[in-house]
Amino acid sequence: MKKAITLIAALVAVLAVTSGAFAAKNYLITSSKQIKHGAISLSDLSRHAHKALQGKQGPKGDTGATGPAGPQGTKGATGATGSVGPQGPQGDRGTAGVSGYEVHTWRYSKDDANSDMGPGYVGVGGGAIATAACSSGKVALGGGYWFTSEGDNGFNSQALSDGSGVIASFPGRMDWNTNTVKANNNSGWIVQVNDKVNLADMTVYVICANAN
Numbered sequence: 001m002k003k004a005i006t007l008i009a010a011l012v013a014v015l016a017v018t019s020g021a022f023a024a025k026n027y028l029i030t031s032s033k034q035i036k037h038g039a040i041s042l043s044d045l046s047r048h049a050h051k052a053l054q055g056k057q058g059p060k061g062d063t064g065a066t067g068p069a070g071p072q073g074t075k076g077a078t079g080a081t082g083s084v085g086p087q088g089p090q091g092d093r094g095t096a097g098v099s100g101y102e103v104h105t106w107r108y109s110k111d112d113a114n115s116d117m118g119p120g121y122v123g124v125g126g127g128a129i130a131t132a133a134c135s136s137g138k139v140a141l142g143g144g145y146w147f148t149s150e151g152d153n154g155f156n157s158q159a160l161s162d163g164s165g166v167i168a169s170f171p172g173r174m175d176w177n178t179n180t181v182k183a184n185n186n187s188g189w190i191v192q193v194n195d196k197v198n199l200a201d202m203t204v205y206v207i208c209a210n211a212n
């Protein structure tokens with residue numbers, strides 16, 4: 001109702017200003033029913049009337065609920081393989097591995113044709129020490145021994161039944177001047193037999209490799 005009265009007042013003011021002939025006949029508009037539909041256009045209204053017709057802005061509405069997620073799209077095609085990267089720098093050189101592998105033997109035999117002791121050797125006696133040496137610059141990785149008898153294959157020697165045996169087998173070299181083991185020298189293999197050995201034949205083995 002208040003808006004209708006305001007509109008009528010605005011129209012009255014417009015008609016009073018814009019229509020001298022209408023005012024001269026002293027027409028008084030007291031109701032919107034007195035105005036014919038379509039008789040007044042928006043351009044006939046004054047600036048003040050325009051403002052009077054504009055309503056106030058209402059309060060901001062609440063944010064609507066989030067809509068449901070859409071369906072997942074199809075997987076795209078696999079991209080092209082990238083180019084190969086540049087070669088990295090060369091790594092540091094690793095430590096040297098085992099090289100120069102060899103196996104040395106020394107035959108303590110009464111058989112001159114199969115002995116490294118020279119003609120007339122009488123055999124390994126009780127408590128004797130036998131050795132085998134590596135080549136120069138190499139160290140022992142392992143070693144061993146083999147009692148033999150004439151004509152056997154290494155498994156039927158006299159030591160099998162006469163009590164012969166070994167009491168020491170280890171890497172090292174002997175100082176024959178003092179009959180002692182050299183200090184910090186692992187360039188060979190040393191074997192010592194017990195006192196039951198009676199002039200036996202024996203072969204000593206040593207497995208060697210480069211020291212560095």
